[in-house]
Structures are given as C-alpha cells and as structure tokens.
Amino acid sequence: MPENINSIWYRRPQPLKPPVKKTFDKGEQAHTLSEWSAAIEGFLAHIPTKLWINHPRNNASAASKIEQLSRAKRLGITIPKTLVTQSFEETIDFWKECKESLIVKPISHGYIERENSQEDTLIFTNEVSLNQLNKNRELLSLCPTLFQEKVEKIYDIRINVIDDEVIAVAIYASKEYKLQTIDIRKNNMQNARYEIVTLPSLLRNKILELCRSYELRFAAIDMAFTKDYKWVFFEVNPNGQWAWLDLEGVTDIASLLLKSMQLNFS
Secondary structure, three states: OHHHOOOEEOOOOOOOOOOOOOOOOHHHHHHHHHHHHHHHHHHHOOOOHHHEEOOHHHHHHOOOHHHHHHHHHHOOOEOOOEEEEOOHHHHHHHHHHOOOOEEEEOOOOOEEOOOOOOOOEEOOOEEEOHHHHHHOHHHHOOOOEEEEEOOOEEEEEEEEEEOOEEEEEEEEOOOOOOOOOOOOOHHHHOOOEEEEEOOOHHHHHHHHHHHHHOOOOEEEEEEEEEOOOOEEEEEEEOOOOOHHHHHOOOOOHHHHHHHHHHHHHO
8 A cells, every 4th residue: 555655765767577478469568568557657656755765757857967057057056168069160169168178978878778789888078179079070960969168176076965964975086186087987986085075055055955946855966176166066866876985985875865764754
C-alpha cells in the first residue's frame, strides 16, 4: 500500500521489462508494457512529493543545463559567458570576446553509445582553438554547440545539497599544487585531492534558493573557485554522484540522506 512507503530514493531507473508470452506480437508486447507502466505510475502517484528524493517531475524541471545557467544568473550567482550556436561567425566573435580562450562542452550528456563492438565515447569539457574551429566549421553547422569562456580555476567544487544541508568539497586535480585541469573527471580523478570548504553565507543561501526553485531535496552542483577569487557556477545535477566522496572519507552524505528521509517521514 502507498501509505506504507517511508521514502523513495529515485535515481536513474532502468526501463521496465514486463513478463510476456513468446506468442505475443509487437503490438501485444507494447500494450503489456503500457499497462505495467500505468499501474506502477498510478501506485507511485499516491506517494507524497515530500517523501521523494527527488520526485521525477522535479528532476525533469531541473534537467536543462541552459535554463540552469539563466536561473542561476537571475539569482545573482556568477556564471561563465556562454553561447549556444550553430553559427561559425558567432562562434568566432565569441572566441574574440572571451580573449581567445574558449571551452566546448555537451548540452545534454557526454556519452556516445557505439555500435558493432566499438568502444563507447565519453565527451569531456575541452578547450577549443581557432584552428579546431576552422577545421570543424562544417560540423558546427549541423548541431547546436555550447561554448563558454575558459575559467582559470584554483579548484573545482562539488556542492551536495540535502534539504537544508550544504556540503561543499574542493577538488584539486592532483595532490601536488599544479595547474587545475579543465575537466577533472579525466583519468577517473585518480590523483585528486579533496578538502571540505565553507561557502560564503550569501552564496550558500543562493544555492539553497536555486534548489528550492526546482523543489529539489537533493542536488549535486558543480562550481569553481577562480584565480580572481570568484565562485563560478557550471551546472546542477539532480541525480549527481556523491558516493565516491564518502568512500574517500571526505564526507558522510549517506548518513545525511538517511537522516533526511527519516525526518520527512516522521
């Protein structure tokens, strides 16, 4: 019964695979899947939104990287100069505006699933040169691309928000004090160094306001602290990873999540 549900941790569910008879044709299989989906969704719809971390509707509302940037800026959070375009001419003008220092990143997700036993491709954030822009001019016209000014970082920050709790972790690309990489996820962060940091109270409040505007109880937020001492926002991930920080002994997010679930149920 729905009233017996204490809480729901909702994160990247797999597609349903309902039982079907071998004699079912494609239409019957599709109908069976539709019935299963409607039954499960009908059951889950009875569970109050406050018991979800996060409710699927709220995850969906926070899914657009482009809209996140606009919303963060409206709330007074610093963001990088950003351009989404298919125009080579606009890109070159933007490259000049950003002092010839530009990065490119995916708008949706950075994963390409390959066929015929080829290795899948991970797309990281990368700096892009004028030569590369010229070389890929034709490709640029085929698909919208997200460009941003390159941010000179002292360290990256992963901020985990759980209801009113804000846990900010500085991530250095290496244990030595070397130049911070553009995308710290490369090489699986094998040599990364972590430190808990305290956010300025004004920024902390704006981060909470951003999450509440999407009605998110949990969020993983990526930012950076720059060489000119600014806190720069990149994106919100309602389903962001956090367990590796617990395994590294930096945080205890699992306990905070468990506590939050129990409090909301009571």
